[in-house]
Amino acid sequence: MAPNFHIEIESLPLDRSSKFHQKVVDGIEDLLLVLAEDGRILYASPKSLSLIQVKPEALVGHYVSTYMNVDDIPVFLMEWKENMALGSTWRAHHRLRQRDDTYKPFESTFKPYTDNVIDKVTGSRKGTKLCLMTSRPYQITSTSLMDSFLEHYTTNIRLTNQLAQLKGEAEDFYDNTMSKQNADTTVQCATFKLEATTTTATATTTATTTVSVSMT
Structure with missing residues (x-):
């Protein structure tokens, strides 16, 4: 109760x-x-x-x-x-x-x-x-031990954040490098196609001129 x-x-x-x-x-x-x-x-x-x-x-x-x-x-x-x-x-x-x-x-x-x-x-x-x-x-029994602990504690946090920052910068650099390489490859392919087209057009023009001379 x-x-x-x-x-x-x-x-x-x-x-x-x-x-x-x-x-x-x-x-x-x-x-x-x-x-x-x-x-x-x-x-x-x-x-x-x-x-x-x-x-x-x-x-x-x-x-x-x-x-x-x-x-x-x-x-x-x-x-x-x-x-x-x-x-x-x-x-x-x-x-x-x-x-x-x-x-x-x-x-x-x-x-x-x-x-x-x-x-x-x-x-x-x-x-x-x-x-x-x-x-x-x-x-804590010793002040020096506490100072050492805090020094390692703060240093560990700083290094962890610096490592994360460097990792981010490395990833950005890699992405930018790959993007640039892809862009250069695209330009090279476009130049090759343009040169191939120009060569084909020149060959066609030469062939037409030859046929015309033969007929004459």
Whole structure:
């Protein structure tokens, strides 16, 4: 027999005055960032102070890539552009700069979503692309090992993309070469036919002239 359990939805403290949502966010141990489509930080959770020694309000308005290690930025920007366009969730390892200019390794999950807002001028509803970034410290015994791991990780991605680019260029070069060869073959065939036709016409003219002289 099912227990007689019922909660009135209206009684839940979900309104802003109760600060229920803030208590939930404060209880999350991970760093939460809400990013705009261009990568600017729109919101930072209070855990930023304990995790990277930077206050949340100091993060807002800055690009998240400016807090990353310079070696991690190219891969991050590449993955950001690709996955934001597709709306795909992805995970990445990177380093975030702390207040003392040292770097701390993090494992982050990026989840794109669309926020529907009302345009105050036109009153129409429009969608804005945002991204929820959830980061937690990456547990590893040695910082040097983490640096080595990230270096190999980013290098592998860069080489994979360069290989794909070179493969595409090679295929384009092959297609262009084959097209040119086919075009040259077509021109040669047309020239041969023209020469053959000219030779035949000349031979016919000579034969006609010979017959005419013989008859005379």
